[in-house]
Amino acid sequence: MSTVLQYILYLVLLVILAIPLGKYIQKVMEGEKTFLSPVLIPWENTVYRILGIDRSDQMSWQKYLLSVAAFSGIGFVFLFLLQLFQGYLPGNPQNMAGIKWDLAFNTAASFITNTNWQAYSGEAAMSYLTQSLGLAVQNFVSAAAGMAVLFALIRGFMGIQTDGLGSFWVDMTRIIIHILLPLNLVISLLLVGGGVIQNFRGAESVPLLEPVAVSAEGEILSNAQINLSDNTVTVGGKIIKDAEIVTEEFVPMGPAASQIAIKQSGTNGGGYTGVNSAHPMENPNAFTNLVEMLSILLIPAALCFTFGHGVKNIRQGRAIFTAMFICLLLALGSIALSEQAATPQLAQGGAVNLSMADQAGGNMEGKESRFGIASSASWAAFTTAASNGSVNSMHDSYTPLGGMAAMLLMQLGEVIFGGVGCGLYGMLSFAILTVFIAGLMVGRTPEFLGKKIEPYEMKWAVLVCLATPMAILTGSGIAAMVPEVAASLANSGAHGFSELLYTYSSCGGNNGSAFAGFSANTIFLNVSLGLVMLFARFLPIAGTLAIAGSLAGKKKVAATAGTLSTTNGMFIFLLIFIILLVGGLSFFPVLALGPLAEFFTQAI
Amino acid sequence: MRMFKDVLPRAAMLFVIFTVVCGVVYTVIVTGLSQLIFPFQANGSIIMAAGSRYGSELLGQQYTDEGHMWGRIMKLDTAVYRDKEGRRLMYAVPSNLSPASDEYRTLVAERVSKLRQANPEMGEAPIPVDLVTCSGSGLDPHISPAAARYQAARLARARNISEEKVQKIIDQCTDGRFLGVFGEEHVNVLEVNLMLDGVLPLQEASL
Numbered sequence: 001m002s003t004v005l006q007y008i009l010y011l012v013l014l015v016i017l018a019i020p021l022g023k024y025i026q027k028v029m030e031g032e033k034t035f036l037s038p039v040l041i042p043w044e045n046t047v048y049r050i051l052g053i054d055r056s057d058q059m060s061w062q063k064y065l066l067s068v069a070a071f072s073g074i075g076f077v078f079l080f081l082l083q084l085f086q087g088y089l090p091g092n093p094q095n096m097a098g099i100k101w102d103l104a105f106n107t108a109a110s111f112i113t114n115t116n117w118q119a120y121s122g123e124a125a126m127s128y129l130t131q132s133l134g135l136a137v138q139n140f141v142s143a144a145a146g147m148a149v150l151f152a153l154i155r156g157f158m159g160i161q162t163d164g165l166g167s168f169w170v171d172m173t174r175i176i177i178h179i180l181l182p183l184n185l186v187i188s189l190l191l192v193g194g195g196v197i198q199n200f201r202g203a204e205s206v207p208l209l210e211p212v213a214v215s216a217e218g219e220i221l222s223n224a225q226i227n228l229s230d231n232t233v234t235v236g237g238k239i240i241k242d243a244e245i246v247t248e249e250f251v252p253m254g255p256a257a258s259q260i261a262i263k264q265s266g267t268n269g270g271g272y273t274g275v276n277s278a279h280p281m282e283n284p285n286a287f288t289n290l291v292e293m294l295s296i297l298l299i300p301a302a303l304c305f306t307f308g309h310g311v312k313n314i315r316q317g318r319a320i321f322t323a324m325f326i327c328l329l330l331a332l333g334s335i336a337l338s339e340q341a342a343t344p345q346l347a348q349g350g351a352v353n354l355s356m357a358d359q360a361g362g363n364m365e366g367k368e369s370r371f372g373i374a375s376s377a378s379w380a381a382f383t384t385a386a387s388n389g390s391v392n393s394m395h396d397s398y399t400p401l402g403g404m405a406a407m408l409l410m411q412l413g414e415v416i417f418g419g420v421g422c423g424l425y426g427m428l429s430f431a432i433l434t435v436f437i438a439g440l441m442v443g444r445t446p447e448f449l450g451k452k453i454e455p456y457e458m459k460w461a462v463l464v465c466l467a468t469p470m471a472i473l474t475g476s477g478i479a480a481m482v483p484e485v486a487a488s489l490a491n492s493g494a495h496g497f498s499e500l501l502y503t504y505s506s507c508g509g510n511n512g513s514a515f516a517g518f519s520a521n522t523i524f525l526n527v528s529l530g531l532v533m534l535f536a537r538f539l540p541i542a543g544t545l546a547i548a549g550s551l552a553g554k555k556k557v558a559a560t561a562g563t564l565s566t567t568n569g570m571f572i573f574l575l576i577f578i579i580l581l582v583g584g585l586s587f588f589p590v591l592a593l594g595p596l597a598e599f600f601t602q603a604i
Numbered sequence: 605m606r607m608f609k610d611v612l613p614r615a616a617m618l619f620v621i622f623t624v625v626c627g628v629v630y631t632v633i634v635t636g637l638s639q640l641i642f643p644f645q646a647n648g649s650i651i652m653a654a655g656s657r658y659g660s661e662l663l664g665q666q667y668t669d670e671g672h673m674w675g676r677i678m679k680l681d682t683a684v685y686r687d688k689e690g691r692r693l694m695y696a697v698p699s700n701l702s703p704a705s706d707e708y709r710t711l712v713a714e715r716v717s718k719l720r721q722a723n724p725e726m727g728e729a730p731i732p733v734d735l736v737t738c739s740g741s742g743l744d745p746h747i748s749p750a751a752a753r754y755q756a757a758r759l760a761r762a763r764n765i766s767e768e769k770v771q772k773i774i775d776q777c778t779d780g781r782f783l784g785v786f787g788e789e790h791v792n793v794l795e796v797n798l799m800l801d802g803v804l805p806l807q808e809a810s811l
Contacts, residue, residue, distance in 0.1 A: 002785055009785060047621060051614050063607055070608075070615040078619070124684050133627040140626040141619070169614055176622060181630060188634040195645040195662065198638040203685075205693050206650055206659045209797055210667055212694055214682050222668075250685040250693040251648050251660055258634035262626075275698060278740035280662040281648065285779070286787025345709040346733070351716050353730035359748030360788045365703045365737040369676065369746040370779075372788035376740070393740040396700040495702040517700030602704035 003356065006374040007336065010290075011329075014297055021298060022305025022317070028178040029151050029171070029310065031055060040177050047173045058164025061549025064152050065542055067168035068145055072112045072538075075138055079108040082134045083126075091129030093202030099125065106526035111138035113537035114146055114268055114419050116389055116512035117529060119520040121274030123252040128200065135270060136259045143266030143299075144175040146421030149541050150303060153425050154310040156548030157449045160556055165548055179299075180266065187261035190291050195284035198257040205248040216242035256282060264295035267419040269389030269512040277379075277392040278368055289375055289392060296382045296390070300417035303424050311449050315567040320427060323575045324385075327416040331405045332381035338402035339363045339377050343602055366397030377402070384409040387419035389512025396490070396499065396515035400602060403515070404595035407502050410509035412583040413468040419510060422537075425544045429464035430582075431566065432457060432547070434575045438564055447563060450556040457547050464543040469586035471536040472508035475528060476501050476590070482524055490517025494601065498594035507532045651794070653803050659794050664696065664745040667797060670722065671762040673755055675747055675793040676739040677715065699738035712736050725757035746790035749778055763800060773799045773806055 027034050048055060059067065083099035086092060099107070103119055110117040111134070120126065126135065148171035155165050192198045213224040213233040225234045226245055233243035256272040260282055263270050277283040277292055301321065308317020342354050342363040354361045360372025367376045376393035383390055384406040395406055409416055415427040432446075432453055439446030439453075446453040479485050479500060489496040499515040506513050507529045514520070520529065565571060638646040651658045659665060666678045678696045685693040701708055715736040720726070732751035752774045760767040777795040781787050798804040 002781070006785055047618075050621065051617055053614070063611065066607060067611050067615060070611050071619060074616055074619045078623070121684075132631045133623060136631065137623050137627040141622055169618055172618060172622075176626065181626070184630070185634065189637060189641070192634075192638040192642045192646050195649055197648050198635050198646045200635060201647070204648065204650075205687050206657050206663075208665050208694060209659065209794065209801075210665065210669060210672065212666065212680060212682065214692060218683055220680050220682060244692055246682050246692045246694045248687065248691070248693050249659065249663060249665060250695045251650070251663060253648060255631050255635055257638065257646075258631050261634075275741045275743075278698070280664075280741060280743055280745055281660075284649070284662050286782035290782065290786050342733075343704045343708075345705065346703050346712055346737070348709070348712055348716055351728075351730060352712065352736055353732045353750065355730075358750035358753070358789070359732050359734060361733060363703050364733045364739075365701065365708075366698055366740050367737075368740045368744050369734050369748055369751075370744075370787050370790045371740075372748075375787055391740075394698045394700055397698070397703055397738075400702075400704050490700050491702045491705065492707075493705070495705060515700070516698065598702070598704055 003374045007332070007378060010293065010378050014294055014301055017294065017298055018301035019305055021302035023309060025179060025302055025306040026309040028174050029154070029306065031174070034178065036178060036182060044173055044177050047177070048170070051169055053167065053169050055170050057167040057170065059167055060163045061152070061165055061545045064165050064168050065545045068149065068541060069538070071141070071168070071172075072145065075112045075141060076108050079111060079134045079138060080104050082130055083107060086127045086130045089127070089129055091132070092127035094127070096125060096127045102523045102526040103521055106530040109530035109533050110512065111135055111268070111270065112142055113510050113533045114142040114266070114387065114422065115507060115510040115533045115537070116263065116268045116270030117507050117514070117533065118270055118274075118512070119526055122271055123203070123273045128254050131259060131272065132255055136262060139259070139262040139266050139268040139270065140176055140180055141172070143262070143268060143420045144172050144180060146419050147175050147303070148172055148421070149544055150421040150425050153428065153544050153548040154307060156551040157311050157451060159552030161554070162552050163549065165545070165552060180262065183265055184258070184261040187265060187291060187295055188257045191257040191260060191288050194288035194291070196257040196260060196288060197253055197281050198255055199253055200255060201253045203253050204251045206251055208247055208249050212246045213240070214244045214246055215240060216244070252281060260292065261295070263390060264292045264388065265299060267296065267300060267386045267388040269383065271390060276390050278394065283392055285370055286375065289371060289379070292390070293375070293379050293382055296386050296388045297417055299420045300386050300423050303421065307424060313449060313567070316449065319567045319572055320424070320431065323572045324416050324427065326572070327576060327579070328381060328385050331385065331409050331416070332378060334405040335381050335402045336373065336377040338399045338405070339373050341399070343399055345602065363397075363399055363402070366394030368393065380406050381409070383513055384511060385416040387414040387423060387509055387511045389506060391513050394516055395502070395513060396517045400595045400599035403498065403502070404591060407498070407505050407595065408583065408587065408591070410505045410511045411468070411472060411587045412579055413465060414509040414511060415579060422510070422540065426464060426540060429461040429540075429543070429547070430579050431575060432461040433465055434571070434578045435564060435566060437578065438571070438574055442564065444562060444564065447557060448566060450559065451551045451554050452557060456550050460543040460546045464540045465582060467536055467539040468508050469582070471532045472504045473586065473590070475508060475532040476504035479504065479525070479528065484522065484524060488519040488522060488525065490519070494594055494597035498598065501590055501594050503529070504532060508536045510537055651798070653798070658798055658803060661792060661794060662745055664739070664743045665794060667793065670758065671800065673752060673759060673793050673796045673800070674735065676734060676744045677737060679738055679742055696742035698740055698742045701738070723755060723758045725761070726754060729754070745794055746792055749774070749789050749791055752791040752796070759800065776807065
């Protein structure tokens with residue numbers, strides 16, 4: 001019973017928090033007064049003074065796009081160099097070496113595109129300086145850039161025969177100072193209070209209750225008798241020469257909470273540690289889990305309401321939100337049921353207790369005891385719906401259908417809430433596609449929010465909608481033919497193919513989660529996945545801004561009795577239908593080769 | 605080209621500003637406040653008893669002794685981390701295995717027979733799933749109450765104490781759901797073992 005209640009409360013809390021935040025974000029976008037204005041406006045003005053800009057500056061869509069590109073490009077170069085040379089820089093108590101060029105390229109592409117795909121393990125590879133000055137900064141600014149592009153699109157709908165979409169500099173400044181910084185200050189402190197680490201000390205070690213023996217070759221000796229007084233290790237009565245006795249456990253340290261807050265709320269997802277929010281120091285209990293999980297969808301959900309306020313049509317915002325919410329429910333339901341049911345391989349004909357009495361039960365492989373199934377399944381749905389990509393359980397160890405639902409959410413183009421900003425502008429392209437198709441059916445010129453949708457907008461909208469499938473299918477198609485990629489798979493057969501498909505889906509959707517058994521740190525994979533991420537991020541941005549620029553230049557047409565409603569149940573249904581149609585047609589064949597094949601063979 | 609000259613310096617300046625604000629100022633403020641308000645949590649929740657350090661209550665360890673409670677299955681890693689003197693340190697990683705493969709069936713079957721052998725008191729009773737699966741972090745410090753109770757009879761025999769006492773220890777190391785709803789009930793295995801070893805005191809329940 002409490003399991004069902006948990007699912008419901010997660011969703012209810014999300015909606016309750018998102019509605020007021022949506023209104024707040026709209027005020028920030030318009031530059032209106034909020035309760036934080038007295039404290040924050042002076043800082044905002046300082047930034048404008050340094051940049052030599054005015055808050056009322058306007059940019060054409062081309063200039064807006066160039067600004068996004070230039071800003072991201074500078075971030076890319078800085079992050080790339082910071083990783084290469086971290087070995088010579090301060091803020092590195094563990095003396096981490098510089099990162100190799102291909103991994104540095106991949107990571108830089110990953111973080112500027114708000115993907116946060118990680119082919120490295122944070123606590124083993126990145127210095128504190130790289131984490132804070134490089135990765136955490138991109139978590140803020142890549143999220144802000146996504147929201148800024150959405151703001152430009154909203155202004156495109158509202159503008160009447162103008163070419164101004166607002167100023168990228170002003171939007172970035174407002175978003176970071178008024179929204180992201182205050183929100184994450186609160187989230188960080190909640191997390192530390194709950195037990196997440198936040199310090200500048202080097203990693204530590206603590207004694208083990210039971211020491212572990214390792215052979216000279218580095219292999220762990222199970223069933224070894226360890227004698228600490230004379231330092232000997234015996235296995236089966238024989239003394240093992242040169243065996244090493246490990247008596248201490250590694251304890252990661254560092255400024256984790258501050259980075260975890262923004263990686264959750266900015267739909268970034270790049271973990272401070274390799275195993276992300278499954279790590280007990282990154283997410284120690286159900287309280288921190290609640291905070292982190294709600295943060296995933298908080299801004300993307302709020303932006304639906306921001307959009308409604310922004311285009312002066314609150315019902316439009318609600319309609320988009322409803323469509324997203326229904327898709328989220330469907331995915332969450334399939335993941336939850338599938339994980340609770342587990343697999344016959346785990347059930348062992350009844351020898352393993354999978355019931356829900358005094359335990360979470362179900363498929364606990366790759367899941368934490370403190371979270372169980374409900375908190376893990378909800379997180380999996382939230383993180384793949386939003387293009388967040390953080391995990392609190394290992395998706396590689398999900399049941400075939402549970403893993404497939406997570407994969408499908410990414411393949412649908414990350415528009416079921418999606419990344420902050422980018423999810424909604426992706427969804428609006430699907431909405432444009434929907435009014436076009438609906439308009440064809442009734443024989444009227446399609447309109448959306450009082451603007452005529454014409455071939456120019458349609459071409460760009462289709463490109464935006466197809467960017468993700470193109471990136472995923474082309475990328476995974478090529479990778480499947482490269483012989484060395486097979487060596488990266490952790491599982492064999494259909495599940496091995498799923499690992500590859502999930503990897504490209506994650507990068508093509510700018511998500512960043514992984515079937516983590518997959519060893520992605522090879523030159524081919526680093527470079528190809530880096531390119532996939534860049535393509536899937538910047539093509540939709542260009543398309544969205546082009547649409548915004550074209551819409552802003554048009555007249556508003558008055559709604560008549562013949563205008564197709566874009567806020568009623570019929571529109572919501574059609575929108576969901578189009579999303580599933582595009583996703584289904586694109587991905588059914590590959591899903592049949594991966595998760596579906598695995599599902600149908602597991603029962604045999 | 606003129607547009608480019610206008611955009612580039614501003615992009616660079618904005619990037620510098622937010623690198624300082626989000627990378628330095630934000631991190632320092634959060635760290636300062638954390639160390640001031642929550643010093644224990646912010647530093648890794650390391651258990652101290654009688655002046656010595658005994659593991660972190662947040663990091664799982666591997667237990668194989670009959671007289672210790674066992675935790676989640678661990679995939680140990682002793683290759684990546686070393687201390688300042690170059691000695692290996694233990695860490696652990698998730699399995700990332702598919703739970704729907706034949707290899708997995710064999711693996712779990714081995715775990716089941718090992719647990720049955722170690723816990724003859726429980727006979728053919730189904731084994732709680734936490735004991736035969738690897739966790740999400742690989743470092744899960746907890747198991748479910750069902751998984752803890754499954755081992756109570758063995759621990760009582762190995763330690764020569766009553767099962768009630770073992771159960772009392774388990775109860776004391778059990779955390780409920782947050783607000784009674786969120787997450788799952790869980791038992792901290794390290795705390796149980798430190799109490800069994802007499803390092804941490806068992807508080808006699810004052811009922």
